[in-house]
Amino acid sequence: MPDWEDLRHFVVLAREGTLSAAARLLGVDHATVARRVAALESDTGLKLVDRRARSYQLTDDGRRIAATAMPMEEAAFAVGRAVQAAKPGLRGEVSISSPPSLANALIAPQLFRLRRRHPGIQIKLIGEKRTASLNRREADVALRLSRPSEPGLIARKIGSFGFSLYGAAAYLKQTPRHALAFIAYDDSMDDAPQQKWLKAIAAGNEIVLRTSDLENQAAAARTGVGLAVLPHFLGDPDPQLTRYETTPTPPSREVWLVVHRDLRQAPLVRAVMEFLTDCIKAK
Amino acid sequence: MPDWEDLRHFVVLAREGTLSAAARLLGVDHATVARRVAALESDTGLKLVDRRARSYQLTDDGRRIAATAMPMEEAAFAVGRAVQAAKPGLRGEVSISSPPSLANALIAPQLFRLRRRHPGIQIKLIGEKRTASLNRREADVALRLSRPSEPGLIARKIGSFGFSLYGAAAYLKQTPRHALAFIAYDDSMDDAPQQKWLKAIAAGNEIVLRTSDLENQAAAARTGVGLAVLPHFLGDPDPQLTRYETTPTPPSREVWLVVHRDLRQAPLVRAVMEFLTDCIKAK
């Protein structure tokens, strides 16, 4: 039976493609990954990778072995979840994955409540566009803007929010309707409903700024660059921004609270889920 | 994520029950198992075992974690099979599990043929009563006397053989029918068909020897201790043994060739399966 640690390193290498990336992910030196893969090759008597100049290329055998070792990794994640779920009481770390806008505007400002109520809980708040995989234990709970379909996950809709166009009051006053400029996401967000809506509404007008960051869009809109589609929870409290009403109104989005089945009973996780629900409900 | 090697050691400990047994199975020192389990506990922050005077007792958490880690072990076995299956050509070791009688009388004497035909193949012949688990990779192929039902295994009936009562010629001549003594398996084999049959037929007569080893039974019968139920392939070629015909005749048994689905295509394994089929067919 091959060394399980060797397999772990090899699986990550197979997924990441390079020694360095695998090493970063595993938190070890790249030399260690290289040596462990070599050890696995010598153990199994199979050539698993072609060592090319700048990249490790899996051989057919390598792909085959990596594929059969994947279920091991999934089982390992299940062990990790079982460990997390077995932790009694309300002490420990919980990681939350959330879209950056929600994290900044609704979660972070409320964290002090959670700490007051459960002083033993440490939060790791991951505000990333990329949806972290709960199955891979990249986070314990997540907020998502649409219902996820991954197996093993449990999702509950805990709220929704609307969008409007916002701009600086002076800008709206001075600019004739046909000359209004727009601020949009970059292409990577082309499939988001609010972006589609904007593209439709802005058909004839100029899109003067594209940025992937919502905070940037708001900042630009505040200074009179143009109109941005912002969620109400971001635009309404801002004294420098004014809604610009349109028909049709922009789409609204749902907020889903997602957790893995294995973790939903853990007291630590339940407390955080309750907190997140309050954050969204009370916005 | 916990260290996979720690998990491997812990799973074996959980199954074996003692440090020493786990250490033997893993081929390491017992101190290594103890330290790895301790490391796993410190990693997870959970108490997994109660260290009692002479034994490691799993805690509830320990049982839970061990249970979730079992699938990892099964996946590891699958990797092992994939490795074995990926070996090209006809070089390497193949292990055969077989009932001892078949191994001694039909397989071992023919091994020279296999070696002549495929000089690159090394055979490990495990003649044990205990049925080795092909799923756990305790053997690559197996001969069984009944169709196995484990998942993932493929079985083919490759032959059958009959039993008869055998005794020394002189003994049979001298002894009146009602005084014939019998030689039987010990209690551990009470569920074997030939043993049941013997118990029925021998209802009134004395059972003078009980032994788990068929070779012993044959030896005793040869020297006139009594009558033993022996397979034909064992009794017929023996010049010192004579059949004692009865009605009803003893049951016959089937011979099944068993292999894991993952291995059946490997050239190495196929060659050995072909060899085993010939051994049984040509008896």
Place this chain on the structure above:
DNA sequence: CGGGCATTGTGCAAAATCTCACATCAAGAA
């Protein structure tokens, strides 16, 4: 074409791990 930039390969010293030997302890047999 040349300069970054990221990747893999290598030798060495340090750190972690394992084996080994011995000690201790409990249970069961004589």
Place this chain on the structure above:
DNA sequence: TTCTTGATGTGAGATTTTGCACAATGCCCG
């Protein structure tokens, strides 16, 4: 009881593994 057997605990030395620093290489981009 005393002896034997098989289990776990512990410390020292040997071995293995790892990280680090540096070299070499190929790619991308200006």
